[in-house]
Amino acid sequence: MQILLTNDDGIYAPGIAALKHQIQNLGQVTVVAPAIEQSGVGHSITFSQPLRIREVHLNNELIGYGVSGSPADCVKLAVYEIMKKEPDVVISGLNMGANVGIHILYSGTVAAAVEAAIMGFPSIAVSFEITEQYADVNDASKVAKKVIECIIKHKLPKGSLLNVNIPSRPANQIKGIKITRQFAHDFKETFDKRTDPSGRAYYWLMGTDKSIHREDGTDITAVNEGYISVTPLRYDLTDQDLYKKIEGWDWDI
């Protein structure tokens, strides 16, 4: 089995190394990941400047390919330029931080999996809710491997995409798996306005405490309650309900 492994934290991130270690016996793993961290880049692609691919070695061993672009760029380059055979599955992760709710839209991790799904490959984004209380990426990667094995066993259809989030607790304290929907509400993230030494204003985006958001059946609530969340996602953004509504409008301009 050909596995393409990517992420948005960059090729040197502990998460991708830990996950590669866990899944390397599932098939032939090719790592193609951003050369530098790309968190929060969403589904950005690079077309105004060219891309570079660099072989990355560790202890004289090729560990993967670093790309001077976004996670979505990595998937395109991996398939069209780097891998000799097409991937049977594309895995993006292990992301250092949960990707739930609206943050799915901002996530480079998820965007890489979306790009793979668009290209027709089954794909899985895997993120780990890192907290001050618990941040063991090796343990989380073992959990991730079990979920990935389960998905592969069931043969995820071509072009399908699952967003997996692992809660911030040891494997033996995880309550199980829940199939969820995206929490689709604003996190109301605002800004911290500060003044620099020259007296000019600057603004830091402030994250929200995601644990305050609750809605049964959603990704965020499953993770908050200690379950692994598995959310099937799609990349056809058409809103069918709104479609029916505006179809009846008088559009004669």
Add this chain to the structure above:
Amino acid sequence: MQILLTNDDGIYAPGIAALKHQIQNLGQVTVVAPAIEQSGVGHSITFSQPLRIREVHLNNELIGYGVSGSPADCVKLAVYEIMKKEPDVVISGLNMGANVGIHILYSGTVAAAVEAAIMGFPSIAVSFEITEQYADVNDASKVAKKVIECIIKHKLPKGSLLNVNIPSRPANQIKGIKITRQFAHDFKETFDKRTDPSGRAYYWLMGTDKSIHREDGTDITAVNEGYISVTPLRYDLTDQDLYKKIEGWDWDI
């Protein structure tokens, strides 16, 4: 009426100036746009570095606010830090180039409108299919204004989002409006591999000829045939069909 106007081509782009000129009598227009071009950034947000807001003047007149970030950053900053009243509608455009099919996911123009919808505002992304044959942004902005007026008249519900694309032809040759769905297939964009003067490889993403893609009822076909395309979009990415399918899997890990 309070109108927030943004884009991804940057605050100095001809498209946003032309559209502002057309819609300025519809209400109080506040322009908050990226200080530099942000095409293809998708729904990226900036949290690893702070943001700056700069007042932009032209002929001693304040024309808007330039932000050192992405289109989505602009919408957040506009609402939380710049505008005294909340917008009644958020408009993103006029984008210099169509945003149809899978390109919706890469588009900063659409991402700004998505961000506004998440925040609860009615929002409209407006793009103009610029070609070598026809590229009159002033004419296209007149068309855009009529579509925007029509949408405002019908009171787009809170949190709703329409993606409007104007075909590359003079207003009097446009055939009308079609309500469409997103063309949700891969454009199969590949890379042009080149060698730099130092002998090292680099890769340019190559755009596809979008006119070869046809599927009745989709955004791309409507624009190709000379219609204005209006596609309702959503930001809840949950795939309900896949949800039902994987719910039945044996998830006991």
